[in-house]
Amino acid sequence: MEPEVVSFTVPKESNKVVFVWNISAQLSEGETYWSLMKAFSPFGPLYSLKLFPNAGVADPGYYAVVRYFTSGSAKKAHAACDRKSLFQDSPLKVQVCNRKKSLQFKSLELYGYKCQELANYYLGFNGWSKRVIALQNISGLDVEAEEEASPQEPARLRYLCVVEVTIHDGEIRSRGVGVAEEAMEKQNDPTEFLSKNGKVQKYAVQKALSNAFKKILLVVFDNGKVAVEYVPDEDDAVDCLTEEELQGFIQVNDFTWASVDGGAEDDEEMLANLTFYEDTAADGE
Incomplete structure (x- = not known):
C-alpha cells in the first residue's frame, strides 16, 4: 500500500467517510454515540462522528457518518466492523462511501x-x-x-x-x-x-x-x-x-477581519452525494 499524505485541513474526500447503519435503539442516544466512538476510534484519528435518528418511516434507531483523516483508516474500519454486532444484539452495516459525481472543494483550515x-x-x-x-x-x-x-x-x-x-x-x-x-x-x-x-x-x-x-x-x-x-x-x-x-x-x-471558515460541509447534505463502493456493497441487499 502506498504511503498516505495527511494534511492539516478538513478531510473532504469521500473515501475517508464511513457510513454506518442498522444501529438499534436499545441504548440511549448518548450511550450509542460513545459506543460508536469506542468502536471506530482504534482505526485512526477521527475528524468527526455524527449520529442521526432514522427517518420516521424506518424502524427506531440511528445511522452515523464517521469521517477519518485517511482513507486507510476508513478501509480498516469497514473490514473490522461490517456485519459485526459490537455493542448491540444485531450486526451493524458499515460501508466506505463514494460520491456519485466528482466535486471540487477548497481546502479549509483545520481548527x-x-x-x-x-x-x-x-x-x-x-x-x-x-x-x-x-x-x-x-x-x-x-x-x-x-x-x-x-x-x-x-x-x-x-x-x-x-x-x-x-x-x-x-x-x-x-x-x-x-x-x-x-x-x-x-x-x-x-x-x-x-x-x-x-x-x-x-x-x-x-x-x-x-x-x-x-x-x-x-x-x-x-x-x-x-x-x-x-x-x-x-x-x-x-x-x-x-x-x-x-x-x-x-x-x-x-490581514482580513473575516473569520477563517473552518466549517465542513454538513454531513446530512453530503449523504445526498454519496454511494457505496460496488465491491463492498451488501450481498443481495
Whole structure:
C-alpha cells in the first residue's frame, strides 16, 4: 500500500467517510454515540462522528457518518466492523462511501485544537511544540474601516497573533498568523471587556495555529513511520523573517477581519452525494 499524505485541513474526500447503519435503539442516544466512538476510534484519528435518528418511516434507531483523516483508516474500519454486532444484539452495516459525481472543494483550515490532536496522534506529545511570537491588541488601528463604520455599530475588539510550530525530529518550523474580533456591545463595561478579551485572544491563537499547521504535510507509511514535509505558500514571507523583522512587518491592513471558515460541509447534505463502493456493497441487499 502506498504511503498516505495527511494534511492539516478538513478531510473532504469521500473515501475517508464511513457510513454506518442498522444501529438499534436499545441504548440511549448518548450511550450509542460513545459506543460508536469506542468502536471506530482504534482505526485512526477521527475528524468527526455524527449520529442521526432514522427517518420516521424506518424502524427506531440511528445511522452515523464517521469521517477519518485517511482513507486507510476508513478501509480498516469497514473490514473490522461490517456485519459485526459490537455493542448491540444485531450486526451493524458499515460501508466506505463514494460520491456519485466528482466535486471540487477548497481546502479549509483545520481548527487549532484539531490540529493539535492530529499532531499528537502522529508525532507524539513530545514530537512537536508551539510558541506564541506575538499577540497584539489591534483594536481601532484600522482607521479607514472605523471611519466608514456607522455610529450605531458597536466597537470591535481585535487581536492579531503569530504562532510558530516546531517539529522536533525534522527541525521544521512553520509560522502562522491569525486575527480574531468580537463586537463590544457595552464599551465602558469592564466585565464585558474582561470576558471578551480572553475569548478573542484564544480565537486569535487558534487561528494562527491552524494557519501554521496548514503548511505542514505528514506522509504516513504502513509500518507506522511518519515523514514530515514543509510546504509554504508562494507568497508567504512570515517564515523567512527574524522575530525583529516580523514585528516591523506586521501591518494591520495586510490581514482580513473575516473569520477563517473552518466549517465542513454538513454531513446530512453530503449523504445526498454519496454511494457505496460496488465491491463492498451488501450481498443481495
